[in-house]
Amino acid sequence: MPLSVAVAGASGYAGGELLRLLATHPDVEITTVTAHSNAGQRLGAVQPHLRSLAHLELVDTTPENLSGHDVVFVALPHGKSGELTAHLDDTLVIDCGADHRLTDEAAWEKFYGGEYFGAWEYGLPELLRADGTRQRDRLAGANRIAVPGCNVTAITLGLQPGIRSNVIRPDDLVSVLAVGTSGAGKSLKTHLLASEIHGSAAPYAVGGVHRHTPEIVQNLEVSGGEGVTISFTPVLVPMSRGILATSTATLEPGASAADVRAAWELAYANEPFVHVLPEGHFPKTADVLGSNMTLIGLAVDEAADRVVVISAIDNLVKGTAGAAVQSMNIAAGLPEQAGLTVNGVAP
C-alpha cells in the first residue's frame, strides 16, 4: 500500500518540486497539498507545470489538515514547522526549512532564532561521520528529518572527503557559489526580478553573514574537521536552478594529488547520487538539472598549494526536494533511489 503524503507549502518552488518528484514515485500517494494565500485554488492554477496533479485542491496549512498522513513534507519559511508539526507523533515529518538543522543553540540563536530550537536527524545520507559511519545509518527509521540547506549540501559534499581523510586543512576553506534564483523562493523582491537578474551576476550575504555558514561548519566538524573556518560567498547568476560551488582548501603537508583523488573517489565509490568525474573533467549545472545527482570535479593547484573542488547540484532537487525524498526512502525502508533520477535535463 502506498504511503499517504502531505506537502505543506505546495505553492512555492520547493513544494512544487516535491510534488514533481512524488508524482512519479511508485510508493506514495499525494493526499494533501496545502498553501496559505492560494488555499482554495486548484494546484493547476498555481503550479501549471504539474499537469498530473492539476486537479488537487490546495487547502489551508493547518495541523489538522496535515494530520493522518504517513509522511508530511514541510516546505515553509523558517519558523513555521515547529508549531505545525508538534503533534504529528506517528508521522514521518521532513522539514525542508532551516528550523531543525543546527545542533548548536548559540549558532541557531545568532543566525535564526525563535521558539522551536532542536535538531532533527539530518537529511544528508552521504554525510561522512568521523566514526566511519555515514549519516544514512541514522536516517533508517527516523520520524523527524531536517533537510540540509542547498548551498550547504554543495559545499559539504565537495569538501568532506578531504576533511575526513586529512588531506586538506579545515581552517582555511573558501567557497564561492554560482547559484540560480529559485533558491531564493517565490518572494517578491526587486533584486529577484528578471530585469535585474538577466545579463548580470550579483553577490549577496558577503562577508560570512549567510545563514548557511554555521551549518557548513557543523557538517565538516561531524566529518572530523577541527577548527573549521570557511569564507563562503554566494553569487546569483542568470539561471533558475543550479548551484556550482567552487571550493578550495590548502593541502595538508605531504598530501599528494593522488592522495586527494583517492580520498574523494573512495568516499563516493558506492554513493548513488554523488559521482567524482575523471581527472580533467568538471561539471556544469546543466548536467544535473532536474536530477538528484551531485557531480564533482577535482584539481590540485600546485603553485597555490590548494585543492580546487567543483561541485554541481540542482538546488531544488539534491539541494532540497530530492534530498527530502531520498531521506524519506531511507527512513521508510524504501529503495533509496525510488522516485529519483540521476540523469539531468540538458541542454
Add this chain to the structure above:
Amino acid sequence: MPLSVAVAGASGYAGGELLRLLATHPDVEITTVTAHSNAGQRLGAVQPHLRSLAHLELVDTTPENLSGHDVVFVALPHGKSGELTAHLDDTLVIDCGADHRLTDEAAWEKFYGGEYFGAWEYGLPELLRADGTRQRDRLAGANRIAVPGCNVTAITLGLQPGIRSNVIRPDDLVSVLAVGTSGAGKSLKTHLLASEIHGSAAPYAVGGVHRHTPEIVQNLEVSGGEGVTISFTPVLVPMSRGILATSTATLEPGASAADVRAAWELAYANEPFVHVLPEGHFPKTADVLGSNMTLIGLAVDEAADRVVVISAIDNLVKGTAGAAVQSMNIAAGLPEQAGLTVNGVAP
C-alpha cells in the same frame, strides 16, 4: 585634428567594442578596419550593431594596411601582433592580446610561447606601484601598450590596495570569477553554444592553469606583494558580458576592518574609473555594462579572518576596449575620460 586610427581584427568582439567606443570619441577618426575571412565586406554586414560605421569596408589585416595611422589597435589572437606591428615605428600601437603583457620570459614561455616575447607598457593606469607611483605615469607618451587580460584587471583592481597597504597577506589569495561568454571571443566551440550555456554555470581552466595567472602575480608583485600566490577559477555564466570577481585574502595580523576600508578608499579616491561602494553595498555586473567603470564592494569576514572583495567590470570595456581607449587617451595627451562613460546600461 583628430587622430587617425586603425583597428586590426574589427570583426571580433574586442574589435567591435573598440569601434563602438571610438565611434563617439571626439578626438579620433576611424580610418581603417581590418579582418581576416571577412575582408571585403562592409562592416555593417559583420557588426550590425555599429550603424554609424556600417559603410566602412573591411580590408585585409596586413602591415601595409595598418601603416600610416596615428594609432593602431590590435584585437587579434595571441601571436599575431609581433610581426604585424614590427615596423610601425611612428605609430602608437595598442595590443589587446596577450603577447606583450608579461615581463618574465619563463612565465611567458610556459603559458604562451612564440617568437615575439617582450613586454610593452602595461595598459592599466590604476596599477599601484610599490614606489608610490601609478602605472598611469608610464603611459604618457608611450608608443607601445599592452592591454591587460580582462580577468586580470578585475582581480588586480580588487586586491592591489590591500597588498600595497600591507593589510592583506599576498600568499593565500583566492579568486573565483563569474564571467560572461564574450570573453571567449567569437570562436566556434561547442561549449560556447547558447544551448550549452543557457541555464548553466560551468568552470574552466580549473587548478591554476589559466594563462592569466602569471599576469595577476606580476601585477600584485608590482604593487609590493612578496610571494604572491593565487588560486584563480573562472566560471562561465549565462550572460554575454561582465566579470564579477570574488577575491578573498587573509588579513595581516593587526589589520582592522577600518584599515581595510581605508586602504581601498584611499587607493581609488581620485580614480575616474574605479569606485569603492559604501559599507554593505556590493556591485552586480549589470551596473557596469557598457561602461569603463570598476565597482568594488568590500567586507571583512571576522570568523574566517578574510577580506572578501567583489569587483565588477565589463570584460569588453574596462576589461579590453575601454582600457585600450583610456590608455590611448593618456599616451596621446587627451583627456583620460574621452570617449568613455562611467554609467552602465541597466537593466
Add this chain to the structure above:
Amino acid sequence: MPLSVAVAGASGYAGGELLRLLATHPDVEITTVTAHSNAGQRLGAVQPHLRSLAHLELVDTTPENLSGHDVVFVALPHGKSGELTAHLDDTLVIDCGADHRLTDEAAWEKFYGGEYFGAWEYGLPELLRADGTRQRDRLAGANRIAVPGCNVTAITLGLQPGIRSNVIRPDDLVSVLAVGTSGAGKSLKTHLLASEIHGSAAPYAVGGVHRHTPEIVQNLEVSGGEGVTISFTPVLVPMSRGILATSTATLEPGASAADVRAAWELAYANEPFVHVLPEGHFPKTADVLGSNMTLIGLAVDEAADRVVVISAIDNLVKGTAGAAVQSMNIAAGLPEQAGLTVNGVAP
C-alpha cells in the same frame, strides 16, 4: 522481454534526449549508441548529463552496427537515414529527421531533395484526419515512422481543431514562434553562440522559406483544410528549449467564441499529451520543459475577427524525442505513455 534499442546520432541534442527518455522507459534496453566523430568515446564524455548511461561506448554509425535491434531511432541530419536503414527489414525504424515526412515529391524536392524520397507513417498520433480518425490508428504495427518537425508539431496541434471543425479559415493563417536554441542542434555556427543569443531575439527563415512550411500545410490539409496558406516566422530567443507558437486564424463566418472553445476542447478531451487550458489561461514554455505535454491557450479577438492560439511544447520532447518514444509505444503495442511524463521541470 525488453525491446532492444539503438540510437543513431547519440552525441547530438535529439539523440541525447532520446537516451534520456529511454533510460527510464520500463520496456526497452539501450543496446547500441552510435556517433560520427565521437565514435570510440564513452557516452559520459559526450553527454555528461546522462549518468546512468555513461558507461556505454559510442560506435560508428553504420548499417551493421544498427542491425539486429527491435527498434532503431535515427537522430541524424537530413539525407542520412535512407541508405543507413534501407536493409533493416525486421526493425521498427523511427526517424527524427526530415527525410520521410512529406508525401508530396515536388515539395520535398523544393525544400529538401536527395535520393531517398518516400513518406513513412507520420509520428504525430494526435493528428486529426478528415475522415474522423486520428493518425494514432495508423501507427499501430507500423515499422517505419517519421517524427514531425518541432515547429510543425506546435503549429499543427495549435490550429488543427479549428480546421477540422470548420470554425477557422485555412487560407490566412499566421504563426510566429519563439523558439529555443536546441532546435538548431549542436552545429557550430556564429549566430548560435551564447554571446549572440543572450539578451537578444532574432528571427530566421523569414518570408516563407522555412523547410517546415510544406509539412504544416500537409498536416492541415489532412485535417480537412482546403487551400491552406500560412505565414510562418520562427524567432530564436534566449532559452535552450521550448517552442511557444502564437498562431492566428480568421474566424469562419458565424463561428462564435463558444464554437471555437468547443472545437479545441473536443479535439483533445482524451489526448494524454495535449491539454487545452481554461478561458483566460495561457501556457509558457517552462510549464512543459522536459515533458511530452502540449499546452494550449485560446482567445478570440473580436475586433480583429481572429482566433489567437498559443501552443507550448518542449522542442526536444514532444517536438522530437518524446514524439518518437510515443510513436514507438503505439507501434510496438506498449502503453502510449510509457517512459514519458506530462509534468514540466519548472521553475
Add this chain to the structure above:
Amino acid sequence: MPLSVAVAGASGYAGGELLRLLATHPDVEITTVTAHSNAGQRLGAVQPHLRSLAHLELVDTTPENLSGHDVVFVALPHGKSGELTAHLDDTLVIDCGADHRLTDEAAWEKFYGGEYFGAWEYGLPELLRADGTRQRDRLAGANRIAVPGCNVTAITLGLQPGIRSNVIRPDDLVSVLAVGTSGAGKSLKTHLLASEIHGSAAPYAVGGVHRHTPEIVQNLEVSGGEGVTISFTPVLVPMSRGILATSTATLEPGASAADVRAAWELAYANEPFVHVLPEGHFPKTADVLGSNMTLIGLAVDEAADRVVVISAIDNLVKGTAGAAVQSMNIAAGLPEQAGLTVNGVAP
C-alpha cells in the same frame, strides 16, 4: 546655457534610462530627480549603474518640486501626470506614460480611463501622416508631448510605410512581439520574477486586450489606413531589453516585392533613427540595445501573399526614453540626435 531638467519617477526603469541618456546630453543639466518611496535617498543607492549622477538626492514627486524647470520628464504610472503637471505652464512636459496618447475619448475610456483625458503632441517624429508631412513637424515648439508606447513604436514603424503607400491592406494585420521584461517596469509581480522568466517564453494580454491596441490603430489611421484591424500579441522572453516585432500584412492586389521595398526605403531614407536593412537581412534586438535606432528587415512571402516585417528597438530607448529625448530635442530646437546614439551595445 543648458536646459534645466527634472525627471519625475527617477527610481523606475524608464526614469533611470532617461537619466542615463540625459547624463551625456550636451545641452541639459539634470536639476531634479523625484521618487515616491525612495525619496530621501541618493540616486546612487537606487540606480547604482548611474555613477555620474550618484550624488543626486531623490525628492518627493510633487508639483512644487517639478516647477521652475525648462523641461520635465514624467516617467510615472498611468493617471499620475495630469494633476502633477497641470500648472507647469512655461515648461516643456514630456510624458512617458499613457495618459495623453489617445485622441479618441471612447478608446481612452475603454482601455485607460480617469480624469485627465486629452491628447498631447505625439512623440513619434517619424510618424507618416496622410497629408505627406511627418509628426516631426508638429513637435517643433510643442510644450506638451506624449511619448508612444514601446510596442506601438515597434509596430507603427514596421507597418506604416506599407499603409502610407497603399502596398499593404490595413484590415488584416497581425503582429507578434518578443519583448524584454523591463517593459513591465520594476513592479513586484510573481510572473516577472527571474525564476519564472528564465528559460521560458510567455504570452500576455492575448486576444486583443492589450492597452496599446487602440494606439496602434490610431497611428496607422493617421498614416492613411482605413478600417485598420490588427491582431497583436506580446510574448515575454528571457531578456531585459528589446522588442522584436514580427508584423505581417496582406499585399494589396498588384503590389510587387519591389513596390514593397521601395515603400519602406523611401519612407526612411532620411530618418536618423530608422534603417531598412538590405534584402535578406533581418535585425536582432541586441543590434539596437542601448541605442535609439530602429532596424527593419523585410520579406515578401509569395505563397502566403503577405509582407513580413521585422522591426527591432530597445524598448527603454527608442521605445521610451530615447523617444522622449529625441522629442525634446525637436521641441526645443536642439539637434535631433543630441544625446542619442545609433550604435547598439553588442554582444
